[in-house]
Amino acid sequence: MKIIAATQEIKKVLTSLKSSHKTIGLVPTMGALHKGHLSLVEKSIAENDVTVVSIFVNPTQFDNKEDLENYPSTLEKDLKLLEKTGCDFIFTPDSNEVYDHQIVSEHFSFDGLEHEMEGRHRKNHFDGVGTIVSKLFDITKPTRAYFGEKDFQQLQIIKKLVNIKQLNIQIVGCKICREQDGLAMSSRNIRLSDEHRKAAPFIHQTLQEVKQKAASFSFPELSDWVKNKFEKQTLLELEYFEIAEEKSLQTVKIKKENEPYRAFIAVFAGPIRLIDNIALSI
Numbered sequence: 001m002k003i004i005a006a007t008q009e010i011k012k013v014l015t016s017l018k019s020s021h022k023t024i025g026l027v028p029t030m031g032a033l034h035k036g037h038l039s040l041v042e043k044s045i046a047e048n049d050v051t052v053v054s055i056f057v058n059p060t061q062f063d064n065k066e067d068l069e070n071y072p073s074t075l076e077k078d079l080k081l082l083e084k085t086g087c088d089f090i091f092t093p094d095s096n097e098v099y100d101h102q103i104v105s106e107h108f109s110f111d112g113l114e115h116e117m118e119g120r121h122r123k124n125h126f127d128g129v130g131t132i133v134s135k136l137f138d139i140t141k142p143t144r145a146y147f148g149e150k151d152f153q154q155l156q157i158i159k160k161l162v163n164i165k166q167l168n169i170q171i172v173g174c175k176i177c178r179e180q181d182g183l184a185m186s187s188r189n190i191r192l193s194d195e196h197r198k199a200a201p202f203i204h205q206t207l208q209e210v211k212q213k214a215a216s217f218s219f220p221e222l223s224d225w226v227k228n229k230f231e232k233q234t235l236l237e238l239e240y241f242e243i244a245e246e247k248s249l250q251t252v253k254i255k256k257e258n259e260p261y262r263a264f265i266a267v268f269a270g271p272i273r274l275i276d277n278i279a280l281s282i
């Protein structure tokens, strides 16, 4: 496993591997790795000749300075975990180099996907994600790139990005990895207080109940039911709950049979913001 920080160096190594017809799998991360990330790395290793994991806390996708400053950083531990997976390269760029000393986002239009849910609550977030992911794609020129379904809106936006820019990259979405009690794995979980950590599985439990009720309740009824449940919860504050169509991510009020719908949720557990989602069958 080789750790490379210089953009030109990783470009050179990967260009040479690509010219000898090696397939390249990219797993973009912001570090503080957990089993969810490692499952993406393992999938990439199984499907490609070469796997690159990038570790970069991207400043432009944070709308909140405090969130950026508090984002967990566990590089030494991350490298130990990655060593065990057998991945080939770790790319740890410097922000000035990757942003060429101008830490600003490009502006994107993702056919409206960027205005839904997370886009409404995290200003310019998807411009930041689009900017860094475009840069990483340009530097590493992957055959495939791997993203978790916990950030389902991000996954759809990156598929759209590849489509808009006509990039020959296969975007692979991977199932959400959960703790034993159902909490979706996230780098932010390690910042939860003990009491918030104990309360947090309520989020997935609620989504599971939504899934059970989806066929017999209307979507507005389900939204009210979820809001009610969270009002009785003192430790968790609901930011949004929405049922949306999987591809357009547009909120659905009147359901149709056999449409691919998903329920999305964002919750504050104290200062920590957690998101989750679940596919619904109607």
Ligand code: PAF
Pocket (backbone or CB within 6 Å): 028, 029, 030, 056, 058, 061, 129, 132, 133, 151, 154
């Ligand atoms: O999902 C993440 O960790 C980040 O949004 C990503 C895709 C690595 C871009 O910074």
